[in-house]
Amino acid sequence: MKPILEINQISKRFLIHHQNNHSQLRDRIMSTLRPAADPEEFWALKDVSCTVARGESIGIIGKNGAGKSTLLKILSRITPPSGGHIITRGRIASLLEVGTGFHHELTGRENIYLNGSILGMKRSEIDRQFDAMVDFAGTEKFLDTPLKHYSSGMQLRLAFAVAAFLEPEILIIDEVLAVGDAEFQRKCMGKMEDVTHQGRTILFVSHNMTAVKRLCTKCMVLDKGSLAYLGDTNEAISRYTFANQSLDKVSFEHPIVKSVAFALVDQELEFRINLENYSYRKPPSVGFVIADLMSNKIMGTNPNFSDSPMPLVPFTTGTVTIRVRQPKLRNGYYKLSLWVGDGQADFFEAEDCLEFNVEGMINDRLHPELTNIGSVYPETSWKINA
Amino acid sequence: MISDESPESIIAPPRRLSLHLGELWEHRELIYFFTWRDVKVKYKQTFLGIFWAILQPVFMMLIFTFFFGRALQVSIPGMSYPAFVLSGLVIWNLFSSGITNAGNSMVNNANIIKKIYFPRLIIPISSTLSAAVDFFFAALVLGAMLIYYQQPITAYIFIAWPAAILLTLTGILGLGCWLGALNIKYRDFRYVIPFLVQAMMFLTPVIYPISFIPYRWAEILVAINPMFAAVTLFRAPMTPEPIEPALMFISIGANLLFVLFGLLYFKKTETYFADLA
Numbered sequence: 001m002k003p004i005l006e007i008n009q010i011s012k013r014f015l016i017h018h019q020n021n022h023s024q025l026r027d028r029i030m031s032t033l034r035p036a037a038d039p040e041e042f043w044a045l046k047d048v049s050c051t052v053a054r055g056e057s058i059g060i061i062g063k064n065g066a067g068k069s070t071l072l073k074i075l076s077r078i079t080p081p082s083g084g085h086i087i088t089r090g091r092i093a094s095l096l097e098v099g100t101g102f103h104h105e106l107t108g109r110e111n112i113y114l115n116g117s118i119l120g121m122k123r124s125e126i127d128r129q130f131d132a133m134v135d136f137a138g139t140e141k142f143l144d145t146p147l148k149h150y151s152s153g154m155q156l157r158l159a160f161a162v163a164a165f166l167e168p169e170i171l172i173i174d175e176v177l178a179v180g181d182a183e184f185q186r187k188c189m190g191k192m193e194d195v196t197h198q199g200r201t202i203l204f205v206s207h208n209m210t211a212v213k214r215l216c217t218k219c220m221v222l223d224k225g226s227l228a229y230l231g232d233t234n235e236a237i238s239r240y241t242f243a244n245q246s247l248d249k250v251s252f253e254h255p256i257v258k259s260v261a262f263a264l265v266d267q268e269l270e271f272r273i274n275l276e277n278y279s280y281r282k283p284p285s286v287g288f289v290i291a292d293l294m295s296n297k298i299m300g301t302n303p304n305f306s307d308s309p310m311p312l313v314p315f316t317t318g319t320v321t322i323r324v325r326q327p328k329l330r331n332g333y334y335k336l337s338l339w340v341g342d343g344q345a346d347f348f349e350a351e352d353c354l355e356f357n358v359e360g361m362i363n364d365r366l367h368p369e370l371t372n373i374g375s376v377y378p379e380t381s382w383k384i385n386a
Numbered sequence: 387m388i389s390d391e392s393p394e395s396i397i398a399p400p401r402r403l404s405l406h407l408g409e410l411w412e413h414r415e416l417i418y419f420f421t422w423r424d425v426k427v428k429y430k431q432t433f434l435g436i437f438w439a440i441l442q443p444v445f446m447m448l449i450f451t452f453f454f455g456r457a458l459q460v461s462i463p464g465m466s467y468p469a470f471v472l473s474g475l476v477i478w479n480l481f482s483s484g485i486t487n488a489g490n491s492m493v494n495n496a497n498i499i500k501k502i503y504f505p506r507l508i509i510p511i512s513s514t515l516s517a518a519v520d521f522f523f524a525a526l527v528l529g530a531m532l533i534y535y536q537q538p539i540t541a542y543i544f545i546a547w548p549a550a551i552l553l554t555l556t557g558i559l560g561l562g563c564w565l566g567a568l569n570i571k572y573r574d575f576r577y578v579i580p581f582l583v584q585a586m587m588f589l590t591p592v593i594y595p596i597s598f599i600p601y602r603w604a605e606i607l608v609a610i611n612p613m614f615a616a617v618t619l620f621r622a623p624m625t626p627e628p629i630e631p632a633l634m635f636i637s638i639g640a641n642l643l644f645v646l647f648g649l650l651y652f653k654k655t656e657t658y659f660a661d662l663a
Contacts, residue, residue, distance in 0.1 A: 014661070077397060077503035078660045085398035100501045103423060105430040110423075117419040118502055146430075 002089060004170060004201050005052035005075075009084035012070050012225075015039040044070040046225045047084070054090075054169075057202040059216035059233060061209075061240045066222040068205045072096060072174050075203065090169030090201070093120055097174070099159030104148040108139055108158055111147055115162045129165040136187075137161035157184060164191045170201045189214065209237050209266045238321075241265045242272065248356035257340050257348045262356040269324040269358070271336065276317045280342035283310055286320050287339040287346075292375050295335065295352065299327065299376075302339065328362045328377040400657045405649065410505050420512030424487070425519045439520035440527045443479055447472040450593050462595050464625045469535045474592040476528045477620040480521040481554050481613050482583045487513035488562025489579040492570045496663035506656040507649075510566050514558045521551075532624070543623035550620035553641055557612030560644030563652040570662050571655065590617055595627060609633040612641035 016039055045067045052058055060068050073079045075086065076094035101118040102111050112133060116126040126133075134140055137157040139150070147155060173192070192215055196202055206212050212219065212233065219236030221229040221243075229239050241263045249261035258274040273286055287302025303310040310320075335355050340348035362377045410417075429435045447468055454460070455467035462470045491513040492499065492506075499506065532539065565582075569575040590613045591598070599605050608614060615637035618629055 073660065074397065078500065080400050080657045081397065082399060085396055087394060087396055089394050094502065096501045101498045103427055105427050106423065110426070114419050114423055117416050118498065118504070120504070123415050 001054060003051045004054045004056075004089050005050075005203075006087040007048060007050045007052075007075075007084075008086065009047045009049050010045055010071070010074060010081045010086060011043060011047055011083040012045040012067075012074060012079070013082040014042045014044055016042050043225050045074070045081075045222075048222070048225075048227045049084075050220060050227070050230055052170075052201060052203070055196070055199040055201060056218060057196045057204065057216045059212040059219040059236070060203060060205045060222065061207075061212060061219060061236065062222035062228075065224075067225040068222055069096070069174060070225075071222070072172055072203065072205055075172055088170065091120075092170045092172065093166045093168035094172035095119075095163050095166075095174065096172075098163055099155060102147060102155065102159060105146055107146055108134075108143045108150070111158065112162055115159065116165075119163065119166055120168075121166065125167075133161040133165055136164055136191075153184075160184075160188055164188070168200070170203065171195060172203045174205045175207065209241075213237065213266060238263075238265045238270060241270075248354060250354045252348075252350065252353075254348055257338075260336070260338060260354055262336065262354060264358060264361055265323075267328075267361050269322075269329070269361070271322040273320045273322070273338070273340065274318075275315075275320060275340070278316050282343040283312055283315050284320055285310055285341050285343045286322065287341075288322065289337040290324075290329075291335045291337065291352065293333050293335065293355075298329070298334070299324075300337075304343075328379075329358045330362060330375050330377055331359045332375065333357050334375070403650065403653050405507075405653065406505060410507060410511075413504055413508055416504055417508050417512050417515070420508060421515040421519070424513060424516035428516070436520075436523055439523045443472060443475040443524050444527065446475050450475075454593055458594075460594060460598065462625055463627050465537065465621075466535050469532055469537050469624070470595075470621070471593055472528055472531055473621050473624065474617055476521065476524045477550060477554060477617055478587060478590065478592045478613065479524060480517055480551070481558060481616070482587065483520060484514045484517035484554070484558035485562055485565065485583055486579055487517055488558055489565035489569055490576065491562075492566040492659065493573070493576065493663070496570070496659075499663055500660050506659060507563070507652065510559065510562045510652070514555060514562060517558070518551075518555070537624055540623045546619045546622045550616045553616040553619065553638065554613065556645050557616065557641050560641065560646070560648035561612065562648070564644070564648035567652045567655045567659075570659050586611065586613065590614060592617060596630075596633070597627065605633060606636065609636040610640050611637060612644055613637075615641065 048067070048071065050058070060071065062068050070079070072094065073096070074081045075088075076092065076096065078094075078096075099111075099115060101115055103114065106114065112130065113123070113126055117123065121129075134143065137154075137160070139154055139158055142150060142154065147158075150158070189211060192202065192204075196215060202215060204212065204215055216233050218231060219229075219233040220227060221236050221240045223243065228243070229236050242261065242265075248263070249259060251259040256275055256278055258276055260271060260273045263270050263272075269290075271288065275284060278284055285303050287300070289297055289300030291297045333355055334357075335352040337351040338348070338353055339346045429438070432438065434441065450471045451468045455471070460467055460470075488510040491509045495509050499509075565575055565579060569579075587593075589608055590611055591608065596605065596608070596618070599608060615634050618634065618637075621627075622629060
């Protein structure tokens with residue numbers, strides 16, 4: 001079966017004319033008199049290639065300005081590429097924003113039809129799905145009220161409801177989940193998961209790594225317009241985070257252990273230890289202890305204690321990655337101590353070698369830093385019997 | 387559930403100019419919805435609603451009759467001056483509001499253009515059609531007025547009016563697409579459009595007959611105008627004033643040239659609208 005989407009060396013160039021405003025006729029007229037300075041070239045995308053199979057969901061991650069939105073705009077045909085080509089084999093619908101074309105003076109009902117039509121739905125399709133859309137949005141009572149009297153939450157729900165009933169083979173989504181309350185976001189995620197289970201293809205740009213991880217089987221990391229990585233989602237997310245977070249990192253003057261770096265990836269602690277010239281027979285064994293700034297030890301383990309032991313792979317130079325899912329730490333600064341050995345004896349030991357900052361590992365928005373009740377965040381449930 | 391025979395399509399840098407009429411036809415419902423939105427939004431929150439489409443030409447007719455008709459002693463064979471002016475204004479208003487709508491349509495819909503793809507031509511086409519809705523109501527009033535003045539009308543009306551309306555619509559489309567595309571690039575055209583429409587009104591025989599023009603060269607100049615033929619044809623069933631074929635050909639030729647260049651310029655620039663808007 002041919003891939004549903006073939007992106008071949010897509011590039012997009014912008015010319016930056018050094019002026020702030022929209023071009024004015026005056027500039028055009030003046031430039032015939034004296035030649036203007038050559039515009040500066042800017043490549044928003046450079047030679048990006050990717051093949052997407054039917055039913056695959058691809059996440060696109062990268063910093064702001066990495067070219068994610070430009071790629072989506074080219075895929076949605078809003079702007080043409082400057083070079084390369086894309087072959088598509090299915091109906092594409094793109095949601096670069098929800099509620100495109102919504103008009104404040106029109107009623108909810110009218111906006112559903114207008115927006116649906118702009119998104120490429122046939123009138124008969126909208127008729128057929130109308131009740132389901134209204135039900136999804138939960139705005140039955142206000143169907144004949146002008147949109148300007150809706151709360152912003154209601155407008156958003158209505159907008160997403162229309163989009164949710166698109167039935168394209170390829171769905172392109174740009175960061176639309178960043179809005180709305182938690183309950184509604186859950187609903188949207190559920191709807192998008194349904195879409196992937198139906199064998200449709202999703203291209204999904206987001207800064208929300210949890211959402212990317214849930215939806216996407218494969219991930220593309222863009223960096224300054226180029227494809228930095230394409231492949232497994234977990235690996236992509238961790239590379240992206242390590243490449244872009246202001247890193248907590250320390251280097252060592254040691255023949256084997258070169259450096260250790262920390263990042264919070266997808267609400268998990270991740271440490272990457274770089275090793276070189278490792279010559280022992282058994283794979284390296286890394287143990288660690290995490291302490292607070294007062295050097296009170298919080299937790300620690302090594303592969304011998306751990307229920308997921310070190311994988312047995314031949315190793316000389318590379319990275320050992322430690323991931324800590326539980327327990328969750330509250331926001332704040334912590335210290336890492338590290339031991340590296342060959343499984344028999346340690347050849348490297350560095351206490352409190354790395355100070356790192358944890359922010360956003362827990363979802364407690366009210367008191368994320370309440371460390372006077374302890375740094376570890378318990379997962380609890382509460383019950384009252386009366 | 388999903389067929390493997392989905393048509394292949396290619397996204398690549400633009401090369402060839404094509405009107406993509408098939409694609410336009412596929413999106414015909416969107417033309418309807420945009421037109422419907424424009425009409426609906428225009429009269430939302432107005433007390434008089436669609437009556438504005440009628441009031442405007444009627445008031446203008448009264449003003450022109452009192453000041454222009456009286457002062458200049460214009461006389462038109464077979465027609466009273468109010469009927470003459472109103473018929474001219476009704477078809478002219480179709481053109482002027484069409485040009486204003488279409489010329490500003492691309493800028494007004496920039497937020498949609500930047501977020502979703504559909505054939506861009508849909509936007510000026512819909513705004514042209516929304517002007518036609520106003521025209522329909524104004525034409526009803528014109529009909530009532532012609533009956534009131536017991537205006538004799540020849541059967542020629544069944545050819546002349548559709549032809550006049552068609553010429554007006556193509557004139558709007560040609561000039562409107564051109565202005566709409568230019569407006570995206572140079573916002574100066576936002577200020578050019580009202581001025582252009584006003585100047586054109588006085589250069590078109592709307593409130594005076596062509597016989598009013600004393601020089602031959604001035605007649606030809608006035609005829610290089612897509613609306614000259616439309617206004618003349620619109621009144622032709624009501625006045626025995628002779629029509630000069632040469633001037634009609636010039637006007638229709640100008641109209642076709644505007645359509646050609648307008649659409650060409652629009653198609654040439656449309657792929658970059660989203661980058662510029």
